[in-house]
Amino acid sequence: MSALPGVKALVFDTFGTVVDWRSGIARDARTFLAKHKRDDIDPLGFADAWRKKYQPAMEAVRSGKRPFTRLDVLHRENLDALLADHGISAGKAELDWLNRAWHRLDPWPDAIPGLLRLRAKHFLAPLSNGNILLLANMAKRAGIPWDAVLGAEAAQAYKPQREAYTRTAEILGLEPGEVALVAAHNGDLAAARKAGLKTAFVLRSHEHGPDQATDLRADSDWEAIVGSFEELADRLGC
Amino acid sequence: MSALPGVKALVFDTFGTVVDWRSGIARDARTFLAKHKRDDIDPLGFADAWRKKYQPAMEAVRSGKRPFTRLDVLHRENLDALLADHGISAGKAELDWLNRAWHRLDPWPDAIPGLLRLRAKHFLAPLSNGNILLLANMAKRAGIPWDAVLGAEAAQAYKPQREAYTRTAEILGLEPGEVALVAAHNGDLAAARKAGLKTAFVLRSHEHGPDQATDLRADSDWEAIVGSFEELADRLGC
Structure with a gap:
């Protein structure tokens, strides 16, 4: 039955x-952070911090404050904010690659x-x-x-x-x-x-x-x- | 290159x-028509007639006359009309099966x-x-x-x-x-x-x-x- x-x-x-998601994001964050000589940032903590911005970003859509916006866009906005918190700036191709860690x-x-x-x-x-x-x-x-x-x-x-x-x-x-x-x-x-x-x-x-x-x-x-x-x-x- | x-x-x-689509629809129409003892109707012609109602049905959506309506629904409306033209009535399960010929x-x-x-x-x-x-x-x-x-x-x-x-x-x-x-x-x-x-x-x-x-x-x-x-x-x- x-x-x-x-x-x-x-x-x-x-x-x-x-x-x-946590190990996968940390894996690609590690590569990114090493390239930016930011070994002081824990990749797993980076993954957790990125994920922490996920619910508030969707809440703006759920509450009707913004129209439906696909998650790739929300992830990217959250990544930009997270990198700004750490004072890291990076080129578009690199950011696109890191944002697509969620696809990998x-x-x-x-x-x-x-x-x-x-x-x-x-x-x-x-x-x-x-x-x-x-x-x-x-x-x-x-x-x-x-x-x-x-x-x-x-x-x-x-x-x-x-x-x-x-x-x-x-x-x-x-x-x-x-x-x-x-x-x-x-x-x-x-x-x-x-x-x-x-x-x-x-x-x-x-x-x-x-x-x-x-x-x-x-x-x-x-x-x-x-x-x-x-x-x-x-x-x-x- | x-x-x-x-x-x-x-x-x-x-x-x-x-x-x-033409052979596939005709295959299942043949089974349906035989069951209804309507061997006078050519299954390929039945497929063509069903398909002929496809563009006008979508046009009602494209022109804004009706909201977006998925094709399964349009196919079913068109099937009902086609069967009415032929004076055939059938049960819901049978109609659902025939309408899903487009899935097969x-x-x-x-x-x-x-x-x-x-x-x-x-x-x-x-x-x-x-x-x-x-x-x-x-x-x-x-x-x-x-x-x-x-x-x-x-x-x-x-x-x-x-x-x-x-x-x-x-x-x-x-x-x-x-x-x-x-x-x-x-x-x-x-x-x-x-x-x-x-x-x-x-x-x-x-x-x-x-x-x-x-x-x-x-x-x-x-x-x-x-x-x-x-x-x-x-x-x-x-």
Whole structure:
């Protein structure tokens, strides 16, 4: 018996759930910082500081203060601010390269083996706040087998806004309850459930490094609670 | 020397260019018509008649008479009208199945081998008037290796409206001149060129059957003019 009866499409939070953004950003930040002789800046701290500007930037869109703006643009504005904080100036090509570090993140080890199994029985798509190009370049580089690239840009709304979930189901031609969100973040799952989607929690205990304090357990009775995408495939009989 | 210097993404018209819509629709129409004991109706003629309602339906959106409406919905309205013309009534499940015949079209024999070669050097996406789900289901069934599923629904505009082309380039983070449209239709290519895209014509001399009278040759000096996707891969050094 499947843990998600009636579910036809699985949609995935991406940063933290499918890919390890912190190590990936730190890897490319290290190269950039070394070139600028700023070995005094910890690349992992740089990654955390860049990511910290993510929610406030999206909040400006969610609140209606600015029109929908894709994440590549928000990431770039945040990068400019972060570099200004550190007194670093760099050329356009270099900044474009560093900003695209978000396109070059590596999946957690279980992600692709699990997705390849899940794909046989389900339609798979990211439901990420990343923009289409970011997610598509990431998938092309890492071999992530999405059936379509969805998310905030396709829905023109940032999670956890209700429309991000409901418009994704609509694009898929499905009722919300025929779609399940897979995510490592309880807050994302709570918003998805409120919008009518089914929910699957996957534990990613090192997304924020060894001292992670959040999302170390399921906060609610999500329909599936697993430790990896492979375990999710087991639970769904794939 | 590549026929399309500076081009980073190839976007493809789909119905007629990548897939043989006429045979595919006729195949499933034949099953449907036999079930309704209407062997008097020619399945190929049925496919042509259904397709004939396609441009007028999109025109209502292009002209602003109705808001953007995805192609699955337009196809279904057109199917209802076509069946009414023939005095056929059918149940919802059956109609849903027949309407999804557009999701089950087969590629021309050279399409997938060509795309697999082109994919090594280019970002590949459909730029079709088909909606995201239609194109994604088609790709999943037939193994079409798109890097992302774009088109009218992502751009919220139907070709040949300028925005269908320019917004696609924008989603790809590219200048229009860094994107080439591959299409079997001179009109589509003319609109793409006007919007700043590069253009590649591929001859599909049997899209409309043995008596096809349109698009049997390139009407203009498109940057590439080829007889198959494999020839396009040759011309681009892939």
